[in-house]
Amino acid sequence: MRRQERRQHLSRSAGRFTLGTVSEQTPVTPHPGEELLRVAEAVHAGEVTVAFTPGPTVLAKVGEKLLDIAEASQVSIDSGCRMGMCGSDPVRILEGDENLSKMRSAERRTLERLGLGADCRMACVSRVQGPVVVDPQPGLEASSESKDGEPQRLAVTSDDALRRAIRRVVVVGAGVAGVTAAEEVRRALPDTELTLIGDEPYAFYNRMAITRLVSESVSIESLYLNRRDWAESRRIDYRRGVPATAIDRANREVHLADGERLPYDRAVIATGARPLVPPIEGVGTEGSFMLRTIDDAVQIQQHIRRRRCRTAVIVGAGLLGLEAAYYLTQLDVRVRVLDRGPWPLSRQLDEHAGALLWEMLQDLGIELLPKTEAQRVLSDDAVTGVELIDGGSIEAELCLIATGILPNSELAEAAGLEVAVGVTVDDGMQTSDPHVFAVGDVVDHNGRRYGLWPASVEQAQVAAARMIGSEAAFQLPAQPARLKVPGIDLLSIGVVDAAGGESRTVAVSAYGTRRYRKLILEQGRLTGAIILGSPELFDDVTKAVEIGLDLGSDLDALERGKWQALSRGVEGGTLALGVSAT
Numbered sequence: 001m002r003r004q005e006r007r008q009h010l011s012r013s014a015g016r017f018t019l020g021t022v023s024e025q026t027p028v029t030p031h032p033g034e035e036l037l038r039v040a041e042a043v044h045a046g047e048v049t050v051a052f053t054p055g056p057t058v059l060a061k062v063g064e065k066l067l068d069i070a071e072a073s074q075v076s077i078d079s080g081c082r083m084g085m086c087g088s089d090p091v092r093i094l095e096g097d098e099n100l101s102k103m104r105s106a107e108r109r110t111l112e113r114l115g116l117g118a119d120c121r122m123a124c125v126s127r128v129q130g131p132v133v134v135d136p137q138p139g140l141e142a143s144s145e146s147k148d149g150e151p152q153r154l155a156v157t158s159d160d161a162l163r164r165a166i167r168r169v170v171v172v173g174a175g176v177a178g179v180t181a182a183e184e185v186r187r188a189l190p191d192t193e194l195t196l197i198g199d200e201p202y203a204f205y206n207r208m209a210i211t212r213l214v215s216e217s218v219s220i221e222s223l224y225l226n227r228r229d230w231a232e233s234r235r236i237d238y239r240r241g242v243p244a245t246a247i248d249r250a251n252r253e254v255h256l257a258d259g260e261r262l263p264y265d266r267a268v269i270a271t272g273a274r275p276l277v278p279p280i281e282g283v284g285t286e287g288s289f290m291l292r293t294i295d296d297a298v299q300i301q302q303h304i305r306r307r308r309c310r311t312a313v314i315v316g317a318g319l320l321g322l323e324a325a326y327y328l329t330q331l332d333v334r335v336r337v338l339d340r341g342p343w344p345l346s347r348q349l350d351e352h353a354g355a356l357l358w359e360m361l362q363d364l365g366i367e368l369l370p371k372t373e374a375q376r377v378l379s380d381d382a383v384t385g386v387e388l389i390d391g392g393s394i395e396a397e398l399c400l401i402a403t404g405i406l407p408n409s410e411l412a413e414a415a416g417l418e419v420a421v422g423v424t425v426d427d428g429m430q431t432s433d434p435h436v437f438a439v440g441d442v443v444d445h446n447g448r449r450y451g452l453w454p455a456s457v458e459q460a461q462v463a464a465a466r467m468i469g470s471e472a473a474f475q476l477p478a479q480p481a482r483l484k485v486p487g488i489d490l491l492s493i494g495v496v497d498a499a500g501g502e503s504r505t506v507a508v509s510a511y512g513t514r515r516y517r518k519l520i521l522e523q524g525r526l527t528g529a530i531i532l533g534s535p536e537l538f539d540d541v542t543k544a545v546e547i548g549l550d551l552g553s554d555l556d557a558l559e560r561g562k563w564q565a566l567s568r569g570v571e572g573g574t575l576a577l578g579v580s581a582t
């Protein structure tokens with residue numbers, strides 16, 4: 001007999017069990033204890049319950065991260081850096097906070113910046129170790145502000161005379177580098193006069209997520225990363241929508257476009273970068289775009305709607321180009337991606353991983369044209385196509401250039417500071433003028449430009465600490481590249497091809513699957529990895545590459561597919577890899 005009933009339900013959903021109240025036609029359960037038994041079995045098998053309130057209750061593996069669990073259970077949580085640094089995905093822990101992995105300093109600082117209390121965590125870095133109850137949308141405005149509303153003082157060695165001498169600090173640029181610098185300067189110098197200048201009209205937003213604005217009907221506000229009262233509560237004079245036009249080093253003043261002059265004892269340049277435009281004729285005609293800001297994303301979206309675009313060409317098959325391609329396909333636009341390289345992400349992937357990724361992108365409706373270069377954007381009153389260097393052409397109603405970035409170093413250069421391509425800085429983020437620091441995408445550090453969110457955060461922290469006399473130095477381990485395309489789990493970090501000599505490669509690829517794991521070792525130490533599929537390995541492999549894990553004596557085991565060997569040496573052997581060959 002079937003009848004309508006409401007009951008606690010345990011079912012396989014999106015690859016996991018879901019426990020929740022459902023309404024459906026089902027036979028009466030003959031054994032009411034059956035569900036409890038199944039839950040008990042799951043716990044025994046290393047699974048724990050995660051209750052999203054509101055939302056479903058699901059079973060997750062011990063060691064899984066709250067963000068991954070939420071995404072697999074269709075619980076809506078925004079994401080960005082996936083490193084606890086951007087602030088996209090705060091959750092409130094209603095019960096079981098003792099059952100989550102320990103909080104690290106990067107996460108703590110992000111929560112402080114968001115003004116969230118001790119009951120919150122960043123979902124992307126919180127691993128479950130026991131049952132938890134989670135509010136996935138705590139809401140920044142409604143949250144309980146941490147104690148006195150200000151970040152805690154910076155706990156670094158400092159010079160008191162220096163602290164007293166710095167009465168005014170001006171930060172130019174209000175992206176992640178500038179906002180973090182302001183936050184950290186306030187921690188370091190609670191009494192200094194602090195001004196933050198940003199030329200964009202928007203509050204601090206998640207630049208990494210603007211691609212979503214192209215296709216999804218998300219609001220601009222949903223990209224904002226700080227509470228509305230962030231600046232006020234930290235006594236930061238935040239000037240939005242006003243460009244700085246000059247830095248007068250002789251008089252120590254920053255000039256603003258509205259004519260104001262702001263005196264400083266220390267200045268921080270955090271003007272970021274803009275898209276690099278290759279010498280392609282016709283860039284700039286209506287329908288040709290770059291993607292760096294909210295305004296860019298909105299203009300692309302409006303062009304597609306106005307012109308009812310059905311075809312697009314993207315120049316550049318890097319991370320940004322591929323992510324943009326995915327979001328354009330979501331609007332039923334036929335997307336072709338050109339690249340000079342032989343396969344997508346050719347700087348981050350080897351040929352095998354590139355071929356697998358290519359197949360996966362094709363399945364998503366993205367066409368790739370490798371070893372192809374654009375020469376001219378064709379147009380009448382708007383873009384009609386792209387002419388290629390080999391003489392061929394492709395029809396398209398939209399052209400997006402995604403070929404890299406160029407630091408916004410003009411302000412620094414005009415002020416007479418040393419500039420390579422970006423602003424030259426030492427390990428303490430100091431420019432050629434000891435009163436001026438530079439951080440984020442605008443800098444050149446030891447000949448390197450990072451173009452990454454975590455690097456910008458770290459640099460801003462170092463600059464603030466150095467300002468008060470600490471010996472902090474910027475050192476960034478190999479940075480992971482992750483593709484933010486739903487359905488493709490891809491990590492690439494460090495060296496991707498063995499150089500010969502003492503180098504060794506351990507690669508595992510199960511025939512007929514699109515899973516691939518590769519480790520590169522030099523003299524027994526891990527220097528790089530590519531992991532396609534298996535997202536549960538990402539954090540641990542990243543850490544193993546960061547610390548240059550010595551796997552010398554475990555090479556044989558690794559080659560036989562016994563990847564448990566990786567778990568030794570990382571976090572004192574507590575790594576939860578637990579995998580064998582694919």
Ligand SMILES: Cc1cc2nc3c(=O)[nH]c(=O)nc-3n(C[C@H](O)[C@H](O)[C@H](O)COP(=O)(O)OP(=O)(O)OC[C@H]3O[C@@H](n4cnc5c(N)ncnc54)[C@H](O)[C@@H]3O)c2cc1C
Nearest residue numbers: 173175176177199208243244271272273440441451452453
């Ligand atoms: C679509 C996209 C996806 C990304 N994905 C990732 C990712 O997955 N992982 C990752 O690590 N990184 C990613 N990045 C890169 C990351 O966003 C940057 O590394 C980071 O934003 C750099 O921060 P920043 O503060 O140095 O520069 P920006 O974010 O560029 O901020 C600089 C700010 O200064 C302003 N400014 C410039 N000149 C002046 C002036 N004269 N006066 C006042 N203001 C000025 C600019 O308008 C801007 O608002 C992505 C970037 C984009 C565009």
Ligand code: FES
Nearest residue numbers: 080081082087124
């Ligand atoms: S996605 Fe979690 S803090 Fe950035």
